Each structure stands twice: as structure tokens, then as C-alpha cells.
Amino acid sequence: VIGALSLIFQKHPIHSALSLIVVMVALAGLYLLMGAEFVAAVQIIVYGGAIMVLFVFVIMLLNAGLEEHTSMSKLAGFPGILLALALTGFIAATVARAEIPQTANAGKIPGSLSSTHGISTAIFSTFVYPFELTSFLILIAILGAIVLAHRERH
Amino acid sequence: MVPTIYYIALSAVLFGLGVLAFIFKRNIITIFMSIELMLNAVNLAFVAFSQDSGKLDGQIFVLFVIIVAAAEAAVGLGIVILIARNRQSLNVERVDLLKL
Numbered sequence: 008v009i010g011a012l013s014l015i016f017q018k019h020p021i022h023s024a025l026s027l028i029v030v031m032v033a034l035a036g037l038y039l040l041m042g043a044e045f046v047a048a049v050q051i052i053v054y055g056g057a058i059m060v061l062f063v064f065v066i067m068l069l070n071a072g073l074e075e076h077t078s079m080s081k082l083a084g085f086p087g088i089l090l091a092l093a094l095t096g097f098i099a100a101t102v103a104r105a106e107i108p109q110t111a112n113a114g115k116i117p118g119s120l121s122s123t124h125g126i127s128t129a130i131f132s133t134f135v136y137p138f139e140l141t142s143f144l145i146l147i148a149i150l151g152a153i154v155l156a157h158r159e160r161h
Numbered sequence: 162m163v164p165t166i167y168y169i170a171l172s173a174v175l176f177g178l179g180v181l182a183f184i185f186k187r188n189i190i191t192i193f194m195s196i197e198l199m200l201n202a203v204n205l206a207f208v209a210f211s212q213d214s215g216k217l218d219g220q221i222f223v224l225f226v227i228i229v230a231a232a233e234a235a236v237g238l239g240i241v242i243l244i245a246r247n248r249q250s251l252n253v254e255r256v257d258l259l260k261l
Binding site: 027034042045046054057065066068069092125130141145147152155156 | 171173174176177180184190191193194197198201204205211212217218220221223225228229231233235241242
């Protein structure tokens with residue numbers, strides 16, 4: 008997975024988009040491994056299907072060529088790489104110190120609880136309000152996309 | 162069964178790579194893809210913790226994150242197309258309209 012991920016650092020946007028698809032599919036496989044079938048299916052459908060088609064379409068539409076290698080501004084580059092490494096290290100240190108009290112429930116869930124049935128029950132009972140909010144969010148996003156695409160016509 | 166800590170470590174690495182790509186890339190589409198990468202890293206951590214704690218809340222949050230990511234990608238790519246039409250460039254350093 009990490010090997011597929013390092014492909015992200017490609018020059019051409021099409022190449023990095025394809026490698027991003029590889030990463031999505033690998034993540035879906037990991038979800039399946041963890042017993043989250045529904046999330047894996049949604050990941051494949053939404054990410055591997057819709058979003059990546061959108062990306063590839065936009066790349067083709069805009070005819071994006073090679074990324075011009077502008078001076079990279081060493082002043083911002085060096086602290087940037089330091090900062091990202093520090094962030095990763097910080098997350099790792101926090102996780103390592105947290106000492107997860109595991110193996111109590113691990114391995115027990117796959118099967119019945121983690122199935123689509125449990126997720127749908129929870130979504131329509133406990134999480135009804137956020138669920139409806141996300142539908143409004145989707146509607147607003149559709150409207151925004153339509154407005155953005157329509158304006159330059161006249 | 163793979164221990165949760167490996168999933169969390171992988172998630173941290175993915176997030177770090179996303180941050181790196183976000184900082185270093187000059188192409189606006191690639192920057193969007195790195196944002197998607199970071200969202201995926203967080204999703205992986207959510208599912209890992211959900212599996213670890215035996216509750217389903219994490220997976221439901223992952224669904225919400227995916228929905229928001231889809232909406233964000235739609236609007237963001239619309240904005241990208243507009244910017245590219247107006248500027249004839251995908252380089253973020255050319256988008257300096259707000260600069261004094």
C-alpha cells in the first residue's frame with residue numbers, strides 16, 4: 008500500500024490520479040479485511056467510481072500537462088518537509104503512548120454487528136439528524152456546482 | 162487479525178504523505194487529490210478504531226466523511242475549471258488576485 012502511495016509524487020497529474028485510484032482500492036481491501044463490508048463497498052463506489060471519474064474528466068478537460076517545476080521556494084520547502092515529518096511523528100507518538108486497551112473486543116465484531124444491517128439501523132435511529140443534514144449539504148453542493156458551471160456562458 | 166496499531170500507523174503515514182503533497186505540489190488538481198488522500202487516511206483511522214472498540218459509530222462517521230468529500234470534490238473541481246478558464250493555468254502561484 009505504501010509502495011502504491013509513493014506514486015503520488017508523480018509529475019503528471021494523470022499518473023498521480025491513477026495511483027490515487029490504486030490507493031483507494033487498497034484501502035477498500037483493508038476495510039474488507041477489518042470486517043467493514045459496507046464501508047468497503049461505499050469506498051469502491053464513491054471514491055473509485057465517482058470522484059476519480061470526476062478527477063480524470065477534469066484533467067482531460069483542462070489538458071493538464073507536465074507540472075512546471077517552479078523554484079519550489081526553498082524557504083517554504085524545508086520547513087514544510089520538517090513540519091510534515093514532525094506531524095507524522097507526533098501522531099505516531101501520541102498513538103504509541105495511548106496504549107490502546109485492545110483485544111477486549113477485537114475480533115468479536117465481524118459478522119453480525121458490523122454488517123450493513125447494523126449500520127442502517129444506527130443511521131436511521133441514532134444518527135437521523137446528521138444524515139438529513141448531509142442530504143442538505145449534497146443538495147447545496149449540486150446547486151453550487153451548477154451555478155459555477157453555468158456562469159461563464161453569457 | 163492485524164493489530165489496530167498497524168492500521169493507525171498506516172493512517173498516519175498516509176496523512177503525512179498527503180500533507181507533503183499538499184505543501185509541495187503546484188498543480189491545483191494534485192492538491193485536491195492530496196486532500197482526498199488525507200480524508201482517506203482519517204477514514205482508515207476511524208474504521209480501525211471502530212473495529213477496535215466494537216462499536217459501529219466510527220463506520221457511520223466514515224460514511225459522513227465520504228459524503229462530505231464527494232460534495233467538496235464536486236464544488237472544488239467546478240471552481241478549478243473556472244479558475245483554469247480565466248487564467249489559462251493550473252499553477253496555484255498564478256492565482257494571486259487577492260494579493261496587494
